[in-house]
Each structure stands twice: as C-alpha cells, then as structure tokens.
C-alpha cells in the first residue's frame with residue numbers, strides 16, 4: 001500500500017564484492033509492505049544476513065535505503081544504513097545526510113545491498129544502475145579521510161549529483177566504532193559501519209544519478225509541499241537549529257544540571273560557556289551548510305586557525321564541523337579548557353574516521369582509569385591522559401587506530417570491552433555495548449539507551465521525555481509505554497526517511513496528507529501499525545543475533561550523580577526493563593517473531 005505508482009524506489013541494487021557482480025531487482029513487494037528506509041532495510045537485512053554471521057566476515061550485509069519522501073518533500077534528506085554491528089554484536093543502524101539520500105533516489109534506486117568482501121581494496125561507483133569496481137590500493141593506509149575524499153572526487157563524474165562515502169584508517173583497522181564519512185561533514189557515525197566497510201576492503205562508495213520521480217497529484221503536491229516548507233522555515237525551533245545548531249543545547253543542559261562532564265563525575269561544567277553554541281557562533285563560526293533538500297542548514301563549521309611553526313603571520317585554516325554530541329563527547333566529558341584543543345581533537349577524529357561519541361566516552365573513561373591507577377603508563381605506552389590535555393588525547397586516538405599493544409587493541413573494541421579486561425566497569429559509560437550519549441536528564445534517558453533498538457538517544461528521545469517532566473515523576477509503566485510509542489513513530493520517520501529535527505513538522509496527519517498527494521490513501525492507524533511492525537522486526541533480529549534484555553547492566557556511575565529528577569534508582573530502571581521485556585516478548589510471540597530460545 002505504500003508504494004507510489006511508477007516510483008523507481010522499488011529498484012534494489014545488489015552488489016557482491018567477492019564476485020564483483022551486481023544486479024537490480026524489482027522489490028515492489030518490500031516497498032509496498034514496509035514503505036522504505038528502515039522498514040525496507042530491515043526486511044532486506046533479514047533476508048540476506050545469515051544467523052550468527054561474523055560482523056567482520058564477508059557474510060555480513062550492508063543495506064542502504066531511502067524513503068518515498070526522499071527527493072519529493074523537504075528535509076527527507078537522510079539515508080538509513082542497517083548491518084550487523086561489530087560494536088554490539090547485534091543490529092547496527094546508522095543514519096546520514098549529506099547528499100547520500102538524494103543521490104540514491106536520483107540514481108533510480110530505493111536500496112543498495114552490499115554483500116561479500118573484496119580481496120583487495122576497492123572503491124565502488126554506482127552511476128544509475130551501472131556499477132564500477134575501482135582499484136583503491138593507493139588509498140589504503142592513507143592518513144587522512146579528507147585526502148581520500150578529495151582523490152575520489154577528482155576521479156569521478158557528475159559533481160553536484162553524487163555522494164561520496166569513505167572510511168578512514170580506523171575503518172581499515174577494524175576499530176569497532178569506526179564511522180563512514182559522507183560529503184566531509186556528515187557521518188554514518190554509530191555502531192561501526194566503517195569497520196564493516198573495512199572488513200570488506202571497501203574504501204569508498206560513490207553514488208550518482210540524474211533521474212526524476214513522478215508525483216501523482218501535482219496540485220495537491222504543491223500545496224502540501226508549500227505547507228511543510230513554510231512550517232519548517234517559520235518554526236522558531238528550526239531557526240534555533242539554523243542559528244546556533246544543536247550546540248544551543250549546551251547551556252540549557254548545563255543549567256538543568258544534566259550535562260555529562262568529566263566522565264559523568266559532574267553534570268554541570270565550569271567551562272560550559274566556552275563550548276556553548278553562542279560562544280562558538282560568535283568567535284569561531286565560518287559558515288553553515290545543509291544536507292541536500294533541507295532548508296534548515298543546521299551544519300555549523302568552525303574555522304580553526306593554527307600558526308605554521310617558524311612562520312609568523314602564516315596560518316593553516318581548517319573547517320571543523322561541530323554539533324552538540326561532539327561537544328559533549330570531546331569537550332565537556334574531557335574537561336575542555338580551550339576551544340582550539342577541542343577542535344584539533346575533533347579534526348583528528350574526523351581524519352581517522354572514528355565515531356566521535358564512542359571515542360569521547362572511551363577517552364573520558366581512560367582519563368579516570370589512569371587517575372585511579374586502574375591503567376598504568378605501561379599499557380598507555382607513556383601517554384598521560386588528563387582532563388583538558390588535548391595533546392595527549394590526540395596521541396591516544398592515534399594509538400587506538402594503530403593498536404600497537406593489547407591495551408590499545410582492547411580500546412579499539414569499545415569501553416565495555418576494555419573495562420571488562422582492565423577494570424573500571426563501574427564508571428564505563430556503556431549501554432548495550434554502545435557508549436553513552438550526552439544526556440543525564442532522568443530515568444527515561446538511560447532506559448531508552450538500554451532498550452532502544454540501536455542504543456541511541458535517537459531511538460525514543462528519552463532525554464526529551466525527562467526534560468518535559470522535570471518536577472513530576474511518571475509511573476514506570478507510563479515511561480515505558482511512552483518510549484515504545486515514540487520509538488515506533490520514529491520507525492515511520494526513519495522509513496520516510498525524514499531528518500529527526502523535523503519530527504515536530506511531520507506529524508501523523510501531515511504524513512497522511514503528504515502521501516495523498518502521491519496517490520496513496522492511508523490513515524494514522526495504518527502508520528501506527530507499520531511503526532509497530534518494523535519495531536518488532538528489528539527487535540526480533542536483535543534477539544536472533546544474541547541480544548538479551550536480561551543481561552542489561554547499568555553502569556554504576558549513573559546512580560552516583562543526580563539528574564534533574566534526583567538520583568536514579570537501579571531497582572526502578574530494572575523494573576522498567578522488565579516491563580518492557582514482558583511487553584515486547586508477548587508481542588513478538590503474538591506475531592510469531594520469536595524463536596523458541598532461552599533468555600537466561
């Protein structure tokens with residue numbers, strides 16, 4: 001029911017990297033039933049991923065998918081990537097903007113499925129329905145992901161109509177939280193898609209096309225487009241995202257005492273002003289940019305000026321993209337004392353192609369572990385991590401990628417793994433194997449990190465529920481049911497695939513009307529039903545691959561520091577996990593999606 005007539009989104013491109021073969025299949029069946037984006041991708045992943053596959057083996061499968069609104073309505077600007085995560089060992093999901101979504105759509109595709117592994121480094125170029133396998137041996141081992149991007153850019157066609165995804169050295173070295181960079185400033189950041197690319201010797205992916213997309217009811221379409229566009233550009237929230245970007249949240253969270261600082265030893269930061277959106281915009285902002293087909297332009301680039309040694313008045317200027325999450329992870333969590341130090345570290349993390357959030361949480365854990373003498377100088381090979389010492393942090397990050405000893409090899413697998421071997425688990429901020437996002441707002445935030453299908457603050461926005469309910473305590477059942485409801489609605493946004501910043505604009509009634517202009521009649525109940533179905537499918541794949549709600553452990557640290565809702569109770573969080581488990585298991589059973597396995 002979700003597939004607009006004659007829409008090329010039904011075309012799925014399959015690429016086998018082992019055999020260097022490709023083919024396109026008409027998968028109307030999938031797009032009819034699962035809409036697109038994450039809905040289509042979970043079905044395609046379920047079909048292609050063998051149970052128990054090694055996330056870094058050739059059998060792992062990457063699915064990139066866009067939605068029926070991509071290229072048609074504003075801010076439907078994201079691509080969904082699904083894969084088996086080498087970081088958590090179960091479902092990997094990451095979203096990125098840039099030009100990726102529009103390029104896939106204009107290439108006349110709805111999804112791309114990548115299987116197998118090349119025996120030598122390659123980059124793959126997709127021009128509409130043709131695929132070229134290019135030799136990338138000269139790019140393998142190159143220090144900077146920026147240089148890799150530039151070389152690919154100069155060797156490919158169709159500028160303005162293409163996306164260029166690539167990995168850095170971290171992906172090549174299989175750091176389990178390596179990212180994929182697209183258009184320099186956007187990322188498939190979380191859960192290690194970069195390592196999966198690396199394991200397939202896939203250095204880059206170029207996608208380009210100049211196709212068009214038919215629209216059924218043109219007049220209605222123009223009206224609804226105008227309405228969505230106006231609501232968006234006139235909304236004060238979008239203005240905030242444009243003016244200051246997500247760093248507008250720094251001072252808000254600091255005031256609320258919910259800003260994780262120095263490995264969450266505190267929740268407000270003495271240097272918060274230095275890292276605030278306001279200060280950065282005033283002193284460092286060089287320009288703003290946007291993902292394709294987005295009128296908001298929330299991407300903020302700082303100009304980092306570094307003098308050349310022995311050359312007075314000569315500066316190297318680097319543009320560094322800053323958002324709230326990098327500020328939290330590499331700024332407040334590391335006790336920043338200078339903006340330049342923070343920007344230099346962020347630039348290094350980008351060059352090497354690491355997920356910034358996981359990297360920051362790992363560095364913060366490491367600093368505390370070193371101070372507590374859990375980790376010594378022998379393991380660290382002489383590096384001395386201390387709050388705010390960015391020169392030392394840059395050395396650590398480089399060593400994580402190089403992995404010269406067992407300790408750095410452990411750090412390259414994440415904070416949960418490293419702390420399980422070297423100690424310091426009680427202050428290792430990991431949820432379901434993924435490092436914590438930047439909100440210590442109350443009970444809904446950690447609960448949503450733990451039970452969310454990708455262990456991200458974006459799954460159900462638990463932090464937002466906390467922020468809205470400061471001063472009143474919700475019953476545990478209500479918190480769980482509100483998180484489930486939100487996560488299920490976000491499956492629809494992720495199937496469309498709309499940027500979550502526009503979630504206030506794309507309300508159910510707007511989505512229903514927008515579909516109408518594409519010739520599709522649906523109701524809000526239909527959307528709700530599909531959101532539930534996708535959520536359950538994702539959970540069933542997580543469980544199939546070994547995720548176990550009974551094994552969730554909350555890091556001790558989160559109970560030692562108050563939130564705006566006071567101190568968190570471990571019993572209360574465990575109770576809510578249990579409520580969630582009973583609900584999700586009974587629904588999975590009802591739908592026949594749960595294999596008869598023991599959950600002990």
Ligand code: SF4
Nearest residue numbers: 290291294296298499
């Ligand atoms: S709001 Fe920002 S992240 Fe979202 S689509 Fe627009 S530019 Fe990209």
